[in-house]
Amino acid sequence: MSRGAVDLHTHTTASDGTLPPRELVLAAARHHVSVLAVTDHDSTEGLAEAMAEAPTHRITIVPGLEINCDVEGAEVHILGYFVDQNAPWFQAFLREQRAERVARVHRIAERLAELGMPIEPAEVFAMCNEGSPGRPHVAQVMVQRGYVKSVREAFDKYLKTGGAANVPRRRLTPVEAVQVIRRAHGVPVFAHPGLADRDAMIPELVEAGLMGIETYYPEHSATQTREYLGLCERHGLVPTGGSDFHGPQSGRTNMVGSQPVPWSSWEALQQRRERA
Ligand code: AMP
Ligand code: FE
Ligand code: FE
Ligand code: ZN
Numbered sequence: 416m417s418r419g420a421v422d423l424h425t426h427t428t429a430s431d432g433t434l435p436p437r438e439l440v441l442a443a444a445r446h447h448v449s450v451l452a453v454t455d456h457d458s459t460e461g462l463a464e465a466m467a468e469a470p471t472h473r474i475t476i477v478p479g480l481e482i483n484c485d486v487e488g489a490e491v492h493i494l495g496y497f498v499d500q501n502a503p504w505f506q507a508f509l510r511e512q513r514a515e516r517v518a519r520v521h522r523i524a525e526r527l528a529e530l531g532m533p534i535e536p537a538e539v540f541a542m543c544n545e546g547s548p549g550r551p552h553v554a555q556v557m558v559q560r561g562y563v564k565s566v567r568e569a570f571d572k573y574l575k576t577g578g579a580a581n582v583p584r585r586r587l588t589p590v591e592a593v594q595v596i597r598r599a600h601g602v603p604v605f606a607h608p609g610l611a612d613r614d615a616m617i618p619e620l621v622e623a624g625l626m627g628i629e630t631y632y633p634e635h636s637a638t639q640t641r642e643y644l645g646l647c648e649r650h651g652l653v654p655t656g657g658s659d660f661h662g663p664q665s666g667r668t669n670m671v672g673s674q675p676v677p678w679s680s681w682e683a684l685q686q687r688r689e690r691a
Contacts, residue, residue, distance in 0.1 A: 419449030420672040421681045423477065424494065424606065424629065424657025426665075427453060428544065429461030430481075431551040433662030436464035439671065442660075444472035446672035450681050452477035452496060452657065457512035458547040459500040477684075481606060482512070482592040483549075485583035490576055491611045493592040494629065494655075497688045498601030505599045515586050516548050522582040523553055523574075530579060532562045550574045550581070551665065566666030589616060590623040597624040602687045604655050607632045609639040614646070621650045626687045631656025631676045633669045653683040 426432030554569035604627035
């Protein structure tokens, strides 16, 4: 079997992606992906459908998820691969995470009303089929209501970290996210650290059980990629990578499979799985 592309970071309609899992796999096949991690926010609901579609296309699905944590003045996202997704305690944990997302949408709606841009939380929940709601769904409702022209404008003007309508979530710290993934026998990875700007947290995350850093990422500069490779060597971590594909009309443009990720990253990730 020929080696196609490796993409260890993608989203579906189970969270804030715009393609259902099956269509994500079809897009991956068209772009010659042979290893595809599905990493929805606080949800593993998209995995079964992706896994059912993948064999026809000779694609290996890596089961994953992404946990977004708010820290002082920034966001730290932790990816988890190969978790025991069927463990009842783990699914209960994800349901709590999504319940906090729902509560947060209500708080964001209150802020938007104060800013003269009322929305109905129900519109947001309809947008994600009562799944894992997030700011991208709020942004889509703002576009529909004509408050902004695009998802990007909604983020830039109101929803970004520190934005007037952004409300931080209550719950997990990044250390706790790493620990919960290890407890589920998964491999925790610091997602796109170049966007988080919290490299100072890496030692405590390693202490908590971190096993990788997402080094190859569309928005990382060549210098950042080199720095994170160096940090991986220093701490004995796997340098992973992916496109963070969210589908068409998501306000993001990186195509699935478009971020080069070395095959050795995938091999190293599988080796960590045995230790996790
Ligand atoms: P949340 O899950 O509510 O914290 O929202 C975070 C998600 O918003 C990220 O996973 C991205 O998919 C998306 N996002 C963040 N910044 C932007 C942006 N500037 N434009 C479009 N989507 C964004
Ligand atoms: Fe997202
Ligand atoms: Fe992320
Ligand atoms: Zn992501």
